Amino acid sequence: MAETDTAPGAQQFIPPQADTIDELRAAATGCQGCELYRNASQTVFGRGDETARVVLVGEQPGDLEDQKGLPFVGPAGRLLRKAVDDAGIDPQHIYLTNAVKHFRFELRGKRRIHQSPDRVHITACRPWLVAEFARLHPEIVVVLGATAAKALLGPSFRVTKQRGELLPWPASAQRPEDFTRVPVDSEGKVADAPAARLLATIHPSAVLRADDQDVAYAGLVKDLTVGARALAAAVRPTAGQGG
Numbered sequence: 001m002a003e004t005d006t007a008p009g010a011q012q013f014i015p016p017q018a019d020t021i022d023e024l025r026a027a028a029t030g031c032q033g034c035e036l037y038r039n040a041s042q043t044v045f046g047r048g049d050e051t052a053r054v055v056l057v058g059e060q061p062g063d064l065e066d067q068k069g070l071p072f073v074g075p076a077g078r079l080l081r082k083a084v085d086d087a088g089i090d091p092q093h094i095y096l097t098n099a100v101k102h103f104r105f106e107l108r109g110k111r112r113i114h115q116s117p118d119r120v121h122i123t124a125c126r127p128w129l130v131a132e133f134a135r136l137h138p139e140i141v142v143v144l145g146a147t148a149a150k151a152l153l154g155p156s157f158r159v160t161k162q163r164g165e166l167l168p169w170p171a172s173a174q175r176p177e178d179f180t181r182v183p184v185d186s187e188g189k190v191a192d193a194p195a196a197r198l199l200a201t202i203h204p205s206a207v208l209r210a211d212d213q214d215v216a217y218a219g220l221v222k223d224l225t226v227g228a229r230a231l232a233a234a235v236r237p238t239a240g241q242g243g
């Protein structure tokens, strides 16, 4: 797989008339914003409840996700849903996405081995994430693992140090302006995205790789419980009131 330092970015593939997540998803199937589209099977866009109070952001699709075209359908996804449930958040009412929408891997024989995306891929793919946030209205954005945290918060953020802490969003972003003044309609009108809170934790695949999976899983649930408590303490405006 060719290494590049620059990529054109996804922005040019996002049509201004894409007002809904479904329209974004359809447009993303043709994205060539970086080299990763070449070897992966398909774009894996976010999915879930578009009115969800919690949006969870992972690193990139894995092998199974790449084949199925859906995020978080493998073992890590199952574990994440269980952890969400155990934390007291309804797994039917979450939205799941990734910072990078194509699977990056290297071939070893016939096996496709996961490779973490580079900064160039994260930056190229960020417009899709920004577009998703602009159309969703999460109260809590959960970032799963170091790659997703870097994509949102910048390279100096350390999940190990700041996991389980509620942070102001998008004020904590590396470039808050990337997530606030964003297009919200087909005429390109720009508006502030609703403020949310951000919570970083480990990626569920890290639980599967851990020497002591029980301890790692308990840590994931503990972090997510911080989000669940914050939701319980907040009152969401009723439908039709915006927000």
Ligand code: SF4
Pocket: 009, 010, 028, 031, 032, 033, 034, 035, 036, 037, 043, 100, 101, 102, 121, 124, 125, 126, 128
């Ligand atoms: S990884 Fe993102 S920017 Fe790169 S081609 Fe895929 S969708 Fe486009």
